[in-house]
Amino acid sequence: MLSSEIQTALTPMNLKTLAEKLNLSQTTVSRALNGYPEVSEATRQRVEEAARRFNYHPNSRAKGLATGRARVIGHVIPSSTQHEMVNPIFGDFVAGASEACAQAGYDMIFSRVADGDEAQAYRALISRGSVDGIILQGPRVNETRIPILNEIGIPFIVHGRASGISQPYGWVDVNNKRSFQRATRFLTDLGHRRIALINGLETMDFAHRRRDGYLSALREAGIDPDPALMRSAEMTEIYGHRETRDMLRMDDPPTAILAASMISAIGVRRAIEEAGLVMGRDVSVITHDDDLSYLRNGGDVPIFTATRSSVRRAGGILAEMLIDRIENPAPEPNRLMLEAELVVGRSTGPAKTGH
Amino acid sequence: MLSSEIQTALTPMNLKTLAEKLNLSQTTVSRALNGYPEVSEATRQRVEEAARRFNYHPNSRAKGLATGRARVIGHVIPSSTQHEMVNPIFGDFVAGASEACAQAGYDMIFSRVADGDEAQAYRALISRGSVDGIILQGPRVNETRIPILNEIGIPFIVHGRASGISQPYGWVDVNNKRSFQRATRFLTDLGHRRIALINGLETMDFAHRRRDGYLSALREAGIDPDPALMRSAEMTEIYGHRETRDMLRMDDPPTAILAASMISAIGVRRAIEEAGLVMGRDVSVITHDDDLSYLRNGGDVPIFTATRSSVRRAGGILAEMLIDRIENPAPEPNRLMLEAELVVGRSTGPAKTGH
DNA sequence: CGCGCTTTTCAAAGCGCTTTGAGTGACAGC
DNA sequence: GCTGTCACTCAAAGCGCTTTGAAAAGCGCG
Incomplete structure (x- = not known):
């Protein structure tokens, strides 16, 4: 009796043993499971039933080796x-x-x-x-x-x-360029002329394009871009906060800010509030919103005006x-x-x- | 000349071809590459050199199949x-x-x-x-x-x-229990008695333990837990904001809030500010901080008092x-x-x- | 009954690697 | 000169699967 237990414990459930249990060849079993037409419907049923019952799963490495595909x-x-x-x-x-x-x-x-x-x-x-x-x-x-x-x-x-x-x-x-162009235009249409860009790292292509969009909207509106209002770094909360704080201390501070992500926008908001200003009234903010599931942009009314695209x-x-x-x-x-x-x-x- | 090119294009770089190029058996090449002692140092050098030169990498599926380990x-x-x-x-x-x-x-x-x-x-x-x-x-x-x-x-x-x-x-x-116990005690030591817990989902074990820690610190301080001050849900920003807003509207609002993550703590802060209150003065907040790289808790001075542990x-x-x-x-x-x-x-x- | 024809099944080769068990020289010891 | 040891090297089996080429089974037909 013990031997039979050892048997089950030691016998791996692979194609060979499954085929033996079914009194079929490995070929037929393999074909049955992979939906080839050469096998009769009755046999296929029987094989699938057995595969389920014995909890057989083909070894993916062996399968990959044989097919040349790893899935x-x-x-x-x-x-x-x-x-x-x-x-x-x-x-x-x-x-x-x-x-x-x-x-x-x-x-x-x-x-x-x-x-x-x-x-x-x-x-x-x-x-x-x-x-x-x-x-x-x-x-x-x-x-x-x-x-x-x-x-x-x-x-x-x-x-x-x-x-x-x-x-x-x-x-x-x-379409990063177009979305930042639209966002910038939205701000110029509201009368803003001192618009800051708190961008991602501009070696990254997406940030590069966003800057393009920003610049071309400024040009459209006849505004000369001010290098002092253009920042670029990794989009952390700290970064959004630091750049905003610094810019708000300028003699001619921005009245609107474009942020590259919700995370840095949160830092922007923090800096605005620390400066005793009100977001949306004293300083306008638009951010890109990747529609992250843990960081939704508000409930019914979005917190931030945003360019949204679900990542x-x-x-x-x-x-x-x-x-x-x-x-x-x-x-x-x-x-x-x-x-x-x-x-x-x-x-x-x-x-x-x-x- | 074309044939030789086709040759190189079609010949896969596997153990066999590498062995042929070296005029050695597959066994020896395999052993040389895997650091077995049975192969002479000179041969090993030669093999490693060739492997590098021909950009040979053992096929992981074949290797896994042979060794029974997938790595x-x-x-x-x-x-x-x-x-x-x-x-x-x-x-x-x-x-x-x-x-x-x-x-x-x-x-x-x-x-x-x-x-x-x-x-x-x-x-x-x-x-x-x-x-x-x-x-x-x-x-x-x-x-x-x-x-x-x-x-x-x-x-x-x-x-x-x-x-x-x-x-x-x-x-x-x-040690979630201890860390939330300490955090709660920190608040009771500051004189807070209305302490809210904006917890994660309490079906999750970590949240369950944090609640334990919170409750036992309250008990220590002789404070009766108020179910109205205990919230539990997935830790989004929206959730932190909503629960805080609602609690701050209570007749007997909390003077301190424990949040389960930086993300929900950001929502907490937003609600506090929207209520015209100042965090740290009117309402104290402690959060758990997983030390996320994109969401560091401040620079020199942490924004939030926090229980920190790098995930x-x-x-x-x-x-x-x-x-x-x-x-x-x-x-x-x-x-x-x-x-x-x-x-x-x-x-x-x-x-x-x-x- | 033997013949083609289709349907169903099979044995065996091969995917690229490791590993076993065996084989080759070279060299020392008796 | 024969055996034992050591240092290297090898051919072949096997991991679990797919797939090829072939064979068996079923069947209608002359």
Whole structure:
């Protein structure tokens, strides 16, 4: 009696034992489970029933080895010794992407890489056969990783775009230029002329484009951009607070501020309040809002006037597009431009005429 | 000449071709690369040199199949139809964990799972051989996943603990009870008697323990807990704002508030300011601070008085402990209790005597 | 009954690696 | 000169799956 127990404990539940239990060959069982037409409906039923009953799951490594496909998409996280910051939108992006992946039966793998080693890391990831495709996050202006991935020849898709890169690549991006142009125009229409931009790091492509939008709206309105009103750094709360505080102490302070994220906008608000001013009355604020689930922009009435675009949704779309590309290779990379909506909240108002 | 090019393009760089190029057997090459002593130093040098030159990386699936180890640790993300929220600490946690993983040569895989299907998901993940170990996030009181994982018998470690579970399991946790007890005591020592708790979801174990700490400090101070001052929900900004606003409208409003996260504390601050009050003077606030990289609690002087514990560090420790467990199986699961530090910022002050 | 034809099943090869058990020289000891 | 040891190296089996090429079974037909 003990021997039978040991038997069950030691016998792995793999294709071979399942086939033996069914008195069928591995071939037939495999085909039955993978929906091939060569197997009769009755047999298929029987096999599926047994697979469920014995809790059989094909070993993904063996499957991958045999098929050459891993059913995994990879993210490479640069360890960024320079910028210790973890992107706050990461969680929501991943949530969206993982939803789409789960739908298609894919997993996601995260690989951390020392800065500068990225080329090697990609090569290794692919050459090791760990992933079928890659999502490239946070492209910079003239992003070097794009040529690398193109050269390697693995399916990939970029979250954002990279100015200065001429070769083709697939991407999903928010129309950052247009949305910041609209936001800036919204402020000039309200009569503001001293408009500050508290941007993200301008080596990042998205920030670069936002600045473009900001500048072109100023130009439209006949306003000379003031370098003293343009700040650029990683979008933390502290940063939003510090820059706002400093600018509000200027002789000719801004009457309106554009912030690059909800997080830094919170810092902006804090500085405004510490200065004894009222947001929306004394200083107008518009922020970009990634529609993070833990940081919704207010309930019925948005707190901030904002350019809104769900990064979670973007994650889902990206993953879907990448998987589609993996499964149906096409010569033309596909692209998708998302438009941010401008939601009007309580943080903006007409410029004070006196000023 | 074309044929040779085609040759290089079509020949995969695997152990076999590498061995052929070196005029050695696959065995020797494999051993050389994996540091076995049976191979001469001269040969090893030659092999390593060639591996580098030809950009050879062993196929991880084949390696895993042969060794039975995936060198991957898994996270299962419940898709939580109920709580759509993506935990804002996710990003920092993952950053910490992935650092430790990278160090040890492990990757991390994320699998999204429908709520309730978790048992099946774990079983599948393991039975498919995709992971060597699992990190269990966000344990609830009486967490059902722990018995499941114990029964399956895969190495796992819990981020947090689960009250009500008697069987042994490994964990890393912050001493939530003690830290909230200290925080509450700090407030009672300042003379506060109307202290509100804006807690996380109390089905979550960490929130349950924090409430315990809060209650026992009140008891120490001879204060009867007022159910009207105890709120529990997911820790969003909106939630912190709404509950604070409502409580400040009470006939006998709180003079101090304990918040469960920086995010909800930001909402608390917003509500206080909207009510025309000053944080730290009219209403004291203490929050738990996970030391998120994008949401640091102030520069030199912390904005909030807070119980601080880096979730990024916790992620690193967890991953390390799990990997250690995978590589050196031990009967006793290991545990680690982290103590949060109480940092005193500008959000707390003595209770107004007049009230 | 043997012949094609389709339907259903199978044995075996192969994916890229590790690992076992064996084999080769070289060299010392008897 | 034969055996035992040591230092290297190798061919082949096996991990769990898919897939190819072939064979068996079922069936109607002359």
